[in-house]
Amino acid sequence: MKQKIVSGMRPTGKLHLGHYLGVIDNWVKLQNDYDCYFFIADWHALTTKYDKTENMIDDVRNVAMDWLASGIDPQKSTIYVQSLVPETAELHIYLSMITPQNWVERDPTLKDMAKILKSKEGIGTQVNYGLMGYPVLMTADILTFNAEFVPVGIDQVAHVELTRDIARRFNHIYKTEFFNEPQPKLNNCSLICGLDGNKMGKSFNNDIKISDTEEVTAKKVMTAITDRSRLRKDDLGHPDECEVAFKYWKIFGTEDEIATVREECEKGLRGCAQCKRELGAKINARFAEIREKRAYYEAHPEIVDKIIRDGSEKARIEAQKVLKEVRSIIKMY
Numbered sequence: 001m002k003q004k005i006v007s008g009m010r011p012t013g014k015l016h017l018g019h020y021l022g023v024i025d026n027w028v029k030l031q032n033d034y035d036c037y038f039f040i041a042d043w044h045a046l047t048t049k050y051d052k053t054e055n056m057i058d059d060v061r062n063v064a065m066d067w068l069a070s071g072i073d074p075q076k077s078t079i080y081v082q083s084l085v086p087e088t089a090e091l092h093i094y095l096s097m098i099t100p101q102n103w104v105e106r107d108p109t110l111k112d113m114a115k116i117l118k119s120k121e122g123i124g125t126q127v128n129y130g131l132m133g134y135p136v137l138m139t140a141d142i143l144t145f146n147a148e149f150v151p152v153g154i155d156q157v158a159h160v161e162l163t164r165d166i167a168r169r170f171n172h173i174y175k176t177e178f179f180n181e182p183q184p185k186l187n188n189c190s191l192i193c194g195l196d197g198n199k200m201g202k203s204f205n206n207d208i209k210i211s212d213t214e215e216v217t218a219k220k221v222m223t224a225i226t227d228r229s230r231l232r233k234d235d236l237g238h239p240d241e242c243e244v245a246f247k248y249w250k251i252f253g254t255e256d257e258i259a260t261v262r263e264e265c266e267k268g269l270r271g272c273a274q275c276k277r278e279l280g281a282k283i284n285a286r287f288a289e290i291r292e293k294r295a296y297y298e299a300h301p302e303i304v305d306k307i308i309r310d311g312s313e314k315a316r317i318e319a320q321k322v323l324k325e326v327r328s329i330i331k332m333y
């Protein structure tokens, strides 16, 4: 039997190349070797955005469309929506009973989130009970399928450590070996920075979306930061100080192309505008097929909804097996 993998993403709307290169592309590869459960974490979204739910349905659909277009295959992987698998909520309750308060209080991500929330105005600025329990909910996500591995970015490793701690504590308290201690599976992809050189993010206005058109992509790429010391086309360039454009070349170009760009840049034979036009075309070529697939799903939202609902049903069946066992281990009525 294949080992199980669980991973989730918040429904933040249309995803960008950072999501694609940092997470989704890795999932696409994993789905051949593992029994994968990929979910859209709508409850996690509520922990901080419970008062901004007007776009929830669209946001969930957009994430699903980006996944499907990128090659997450519902024949291979189970794609589901967190809130459509209520077994996770039940498991969250059992786990919350055995998780010491100070284990969640020391969560570094939570401290950061609390700081961000407090810096804002209006409702939704305090740390609610649900947000406090966020790492325990994440534990429930993973243990609902008794997964072996959790592919995450480095920022989430502390949460998977907590998952291991809680799983071990459960096993100890109830004198069982039922839960695995899941391991984080770090991907080795290079992180893509935003067009301005900072972390790529929706709210920073520096991203390229998977779903952007070729025109929009080309335009955005023209704004990518280059070698700031270079004023004229025939100035000698320094690719290693070309803050964004050359980094993108290293991600999207072939070895030969990267070498050519480097050489021409250093000799002053390549203007930055031309360089970025070629880069834009390169990125567009890479995403052409994905965007074509996405357009198909956009035109057929009913197909997307069916995939999500079928996947969630399938996930529930597996989750129910685990919960049945858990109830019996705890000796619930």
Ligand code: TRP
Pocket (backbone or CB within 6 Å): 006, 007, 008, 009, 010, 041, 044, 137, 138, 141, 142, 150, 151, 152, 156
């Ligand atoms: N916390 C993750 C994030 O913010 C999303 C997430 C929720 C997750 N539950 C998970 C990831 C379970 C992996 C496994 O990115």
Ligand code: SF4
Pocket (backbone or CB within 6 Å): 226, 227, 230, 237, 238, 239, 242, 245, 246, 261, 265, 270, 271, 272, 273, 275, 276
């Ligand atoms: Fe960067 Fe290309 Fe300009 Fe060189 S020519 S500085 S690699 S954008």
